[in-house]
Amino acid sequence: MTLMVFLLIFITETATEKLCPLRASIDVLEGEYFFLCFPKSKQQHSWKEEHTINWHKESAGRQKQIQETQRIVSQMNFLEFWPVELGDSGNYFVTQSNGSLTIQNWTLNVLERNKSSCFNQNHLTTEIQSAGIGHSLKCSDLSVNENDSITWYKDCKRYENERGRELDFKTLSVQHSGIYTCKISISREGKIYHSTNTIRLVVEEDAPETVTLEIVGRNEEIQTEIGKEETLNCTGFLGYYIQEDASLYWWFNDTFPKKCSGIPEADPPICEEDLKKSHLGNKFYITRLLRIKKVREEDLHHNFTCKLQADEITHIKVVKLKKGNTRDLSMHVFTTGMILAVLFPCVAMAVVVVCVIFRVDLVLFYRNISQRDDTAGDGKEYDAFVSYLKDCVSTSEEEREFALRILPMILEENFGYKLCIFERDVSPGGAVVDDIHSFIDKSRRLIIILSQNYISDRAIYELESGLHKALVERKMKIILIEYMPISDYDFLPESLSLLPSKRVVKWKKDKSLPVNSRFWKTLRYLMPAKPTKSNTKGHCMNLDLGSEGTQPWTGDCDFSTVI
Template sequence: MNLSFLIALVSNNGNYTCVVTYPENGRTFHLTRTQTVKVVGSPKDALPPQIYSPNDFVVYEKEPGEELLIPCKVHFTFLKDSRNEVWWTIDGKKPDDTTFDITVNESVSLSKIEDETRTQLLSIKKVTAEDLKRNYVCHARNAKGEVDKSAKVKQKAPRYTVELACGFGATVLLVVILIVVYHVYWLEMVLFYRAHFGTDETILDGKEYDIYVSYARNAEEEEFVLLTLRGVLENEFGYKLCIFDRDSLPGGIVTDETLSFIQKSRRLLVVLSPNYVLQGTQALLELKAGLENMASRGNINVILVQYKAVKEMKVKELKRAKTVLTVIKWKGEKSKYPQGRFWKQLQVAMPVKKSSRWSRSGEQGLSYSSLKNV
């Protein structure tokens, strides 16, 4: 009688006893024999040793004086009558052949199918700078072959180097953040500085008006100037605007009054549009007078507000002005937003007046109701 296992499993492990019973002379006798069954790995699955540690992913980084521990962990598949060996070499020598203090302890564990894991723990109690430069190699061998793996050992960077690197990194990060903040919020920063530290430009300058507005008459731009610009600049920010058709006296000479108004103003605000270019002498006279005043005397600044894009710039004075001056673009409904870029850019271009409500608006934003009603 034979006992056969079609597929050997670990659960088949155990002691199997064969019992034979036979009668003789009126008595019954029992014969037994016990056989131990142990399921092990198949010879077909046998492999050379596999080194789990050291590996390429772990670096043993130590300072001189610290303890260095490096495990040499190797897995051996079951191989009958095979001798499994694990050992260390340091700079090509076994630990017993070296002169420095090294301890190696070995432990062995077996799996249910007799696979073996051997671990040799290399230990140096107080590692030196020289020890950290040595080459530590884990070796393993069985009947299927021999393998080895070097441990990655290095000296820790000095703390001052780490601190210096962290400090430099933090400085670079801070500079980048400041650049980004300045790029995004430079208008707000300028307005904050003007509101708190700016010098009042209106003190003893002999000017009567803050802004002279030059625009195309009898056009859509006139409504924009009289309602939107005038409403916000005068009512919200307390600036005094000079609008020729409103402030000039009847019967006066247009040329003389225009030049007089411009000389009495701190800024010349030009509302650019296709109609402005087509306008006759009045608008161009205002522009030319302002540019000449700015170039020769320097006591007036010209502000260009683009109400609508001008495709062809045939007027040489206007063409020259656009090349040297910043153009503030009005973008319709989008520009009416109180915290919008248009009003902040315009605010920066305006004269600093401590007595006006402009400084407060620089921090609090415009009253949206005032724009909504414009």
């Protein structure tokens, strides 16, 4: 008899744990049934009546105790939503009795439902399998009743007559690839509510590449200056799908940094931003930035440690700050200017106007008189790799003319830069992918000539390689040239938005042709600083893109500002 009681208690506790998965951050679709719960411990099973459970919600910095309604029902260790709404997003926690003990915390994110589809792209998981093996897709436990009705859909169309919690495939084939959604129907008080779980199944002919979760990049030292703002980047590689249990965070001086509020004036001196998810191709990454308002002397003696935790394994990357060389128009120069502006208002106003209008000219002039050289000793062979439309058929030859003739003629012949242009500098017959990666790795900048027809196989690989070095390795800066007016940039990867800073230089045809135009000055400003000499040839070219060849420039050429 004692043995049977023990088995009954064991089975009951096991069932409870199954119904209450441990989860800290949860995404759920609006309009669906959903519940929060926590498994009772042995101590909680022995609570007397005077011990009560209180559910609380924190939103916009305010906390309030949840009161039961017809839609939100509290049953001891369960908080049920019939159904969940967008306004339910927030932080939830449970307290015992008078609130002296917090039992568990959750972050609930309610996603807006896609009106034109049966699923939301942000509310699915990805499974990658090899063809020729058996596999089962499992519908997550989104209800408390094992007898609830379940219906499976593939690409939003009902999938045969499968109604179980598992969808079995005896032998996978490529044709089985697709987006599968299981819909659980739950009845309550005469109404039917639904919960859905969506899985993207990718079936490959060959086994997928074995990947290891890791922090991208090695330990590094960043050159900085006292009083300068710095942003430290930590990116974790997750493989071919987002792992919800993976966590990425910063740690320094034996403390966790506070979260950035989004209001710079209200943020602490050092804070970390929210976790961002991204993907390059079919590989997924998570990124967390650590923002330092002003570098202090003591910050140079701290180790800023980034930790990636997943599958009970911790990966660590250490970043150190050290004093570097003087940069263009450093912070103390602007500080001195602001003090002078208070003492001499009229002079200050003129200085501010000049600095705003001629900022690029001042930096170029500063580089010229100081003979700065950012390229010395960095081991790079090229100043920039030029990526432009090449494989797609364009309506004109203007982009090719600009990339292969105008750009190298001005930057190389007039200002001494060395460009890498694939069609011009790479011998045919090699491995294209390897050549592209090698030449980008040898370059200090990636120049992208934007076009609505930009995306081609080779162009997208050049862009992703450059983004990887700029976003993950912090070894390259990207310069965007808008050769023709573009209404939106949806054709570019969303990972481009993760760059701390980026600059678009617009080509304005005849207005941009002279070597002392604003276009070329801005482009030189974004290129690495290196000693250059004025072009002694003293000529301008009128490049008529609508006709063959070049014609002598008939306008006035003022070379007094060419550096």
